[in-house]
Amino acid sequence: MTAELVDYAEAVTAWEPVIGLETHVELGTRTKMFCGCPTAFGAEPNTQTCPVCLGLPGALPVLNGQAVRSTVLIGLALHCDIAAWCRFARKNYFYPDMPKNFQISQYDEPICTDGYLDVDVEGEIVRVEIERVHMEEDTGKSLHVGGATGRIHGATHSLVDYNRAGIPLVEIVTRPVEAGPNAPAVAKAYVEQLAELLRTLDVSDVRLEQGSLRCDVNTSLRRPGDAYGTRTETKNVNSYRSVERAVRFEVSRQAGLLEQGTRIRQETRHFHEDTGTTSPGRSKEEATDYRYFPEPDLVPIAFPVDVVEELRASLPETPAVRRARLRDAYGWSDLELEEMTNAGVLDLVVSTVELGAAAPAARALWQNEVAKAANEQGVEASSLPVSPTDVARLLALVADGTLTAALSRQALAGVLAGEGDVDAVVAARGLAVVSDDGALRTAVYDVIAAQPDTAAKVRGGNMGAVGPLIGAVMKATGGKADAAKVRSLLVEVLT
Numbered sequence: 302m303t304a305e306l307v308d309y310a311e312a313v314t315a316w317e318p319v320i321g322l323e324t325h326v327e328l329g330t331r332t333k334m335f336c337g338c339p340t341a342f343g344a345e346p347n348t349q350t351c352p353v354c355l356g357l358p359g360a361l362p363v364l365n366g367q368a369v370r371s372t373v374l375i376g377l378a379l380h381c382d383i384a385a386w387c388r389f390a391r392k393n394y395f396y397p398d399m400p401k402n403f404q405i406s407q408y409d410e411p412i413c414t415d416g417y418l419d420v421d422v423e424g425e426i427v428r429v430e431i432e433r434v435h436m437e438e439d440t441g442k443s444l445h446v447g448g449a450t451g452r453i454h455g456a457t458h459s460l461v462d463y464n465r466a467g468i469p470l471v472e473i474v475t476r477p478v479e480a481g482p483n484a485p486a487v488a489k490a491y492v493e494q495l496a497e498l499l500r501t502l503d504v505s506d507v508r509l510e511q512g513s514l515r516c517d518v519n520t521s522l523r524r525p526g527d528a529y530g531t532r533t534e535t536k537n538v539n540s541y542r543s544v545e546r547a548v549r550f551e552v553s554r555q556a557g558l559l560e561q562g563t564r565i566r567q568e569t570r571h572f573h574e575d576t577g578t579t580s581p582g583r584s585k586e587e588a589t590d591y592r593y594f595p596e597p598d599l600v601p602i603a604f605p606v607d608v609v610e611e612l613r614a615s616l617p618e619t620p621a622v623r624r625a626r627l628r629d630a631y632g633w634s635d636l637e638l639e640e641m642t643n644a645g646v647l648d649l650v651v652s653t654v655e656l657g658a659a660a661p662a663a664r665a666l667w668q669n670e671v672a673k674a675a676n677e678q679g680v681e682a683s684s685l686p687v688s689p690t691d692v693a694r695l696l697a698l699v700a701d702g703t704l705t706a707a708l709s710r711q712a713l714a715g716v717l718a719g720e721g722d723v724d725a726v727v728a729a730r731g732l733a734v735v736s737d738d739g740a741l742r743t744a745v746y747d748v749i750a751a752q753p754d755t756a757a758k759v760r761g762g763n764m765g766a767v768g769p770l771i772g773a774v775m776k777a778t779g780g781k782a783d784a785a786k787v788r789s790l791l792v793e794v795l796t
């Protein structure tokens with residue numbers, strides 16, 4: 302069954318990759334899909350459960366209205382049709398982390414269908430068609446103990462945490478994308494830009510690393526013009542970069558098999574972050590019979606048309622439209638916008654500029670200083686105790702000469718350390734530039750008196766010698782003097 306991998310560039314000269322993406326998004330609702338249990342991430346195992354999400358006999362589900370609204374909002378943002386009437390279905394299978402032995406999902410009546418997302422792939426727009434967006438509930442989590450890699454293989458026992466069981470999930474399924482040689486980049490850009498859109502809609506925190514966004518990547522190859530080949534499904538790829546690598550690897554692997562005449566097995570595969578390879582999981586040779594039937598404990602959903610229209614009218618500006626607007630208004634390049642987005646500071650920079658700060662300075666401070674601090678602490682920049690108001694004030698103080706760049710960094714450090722707002726930190730730490738001419742002049746005379754030889758060199762016309770004197774004055778004022786002003790004072794006194 303194994304074959305040599307074919308070099309990617311070579312593989313795509315003979316074979317055409319076709320990809321499909323299935324993305325699961327955990328909605329950021331306060332409570333679960335069918336019960337009132339909280340959804341907060343990271344709680345002690347099995348502390349966020351109740352008879353409904355534990356599937357105890359007789360417990361009945363009650364639908365979370367906010368989850369339905371969020372799903373419709375996602376469907377509208379993806380240009381989907383919203384079903385006037387639809388139902389939930391039971392998907393029957395046994396798995397220990399699924400306490401009811403069925404998952405409430407949607408089958409042949411999804412709430413949103415036939416949409417698209419226009420994806421910007423290195424400046425070119427690729428339309429990815431959306432087949433369906435449907436609602437379901439998440440499963441619990443199994444933890445296998447004793448094995449080497451957390452896998453069930455080699456484990457001595459398993460633990461199950463049902464906190465995640467019943468968290469609202471939305472599954473977004475694309476149609477096959479005939480992406481050609483660019484397939485890995487298209488897959489990555491799609492997931493990134495879908496995540497960005499979901500974040501803009503404020504329906505999920507969209508964290509791949511915490512599993513609130515999970516991506517399955519289908520890949521198949523065909524000879525140009527042929528029908529679609531057999532596809533493999535690489536499960537739970539958990540970074541944007543990995544989405545790209547998974548497609549790239551599958552193309553190389555499948556090309557190797559096809560070229561030696563071996564047919565592709567329809568199966569799920571696991572992606573390995575460390576090696577960038579995939580390995581086989583469950584075979585899907587025979588389609589699993591989930592014995593779907595309409596969920597009898599829930600009434601059908603007839604989402605009111607006027608609420609659909611209300612939600613449509615409330616859709617925020619899409620990230621793509623917003624990027625174009627900001628590019629025109631503030632002169633940021635696509636790369637700068639992407640960097641700010643990736644650093645999670647774009648909204649913060651925009652708010653800072655709206656408060657009167659210069660666009661380049663606001664971008665530099667958030668991206669170079671605040672985002673760096675956030676990164677070091679492993680948190681989002683937006684969760685640090687510094688606001689656009691603080692940054693705008695800081696930049697205003699630099700602009701009017703009250704703070705030097707170095708002093709502004711100290712002031713920011715104070716704000717980040719929770720010492721108060723900018724003015725409070727500047728006052729408490731005594732950071733303002735020494736602008737009192739008398740005090741500065743005294744410091745200049747003191748330094749000249751202390752370094753007569755250097756001063757004599759400057760008097761003799763050696764302007765290179767003025768540097769050490771400036772340094773000494775800066776040191777004497779604790780770095781709080783304006784270096785340019787110190788220089789002009791020294792020159793004035795000595796020449």
Ligand SMILES: [Zn+2]
Pocket residue numbers: 333336337338349350351352353354355467
């Ligand atoms: Zn519950």
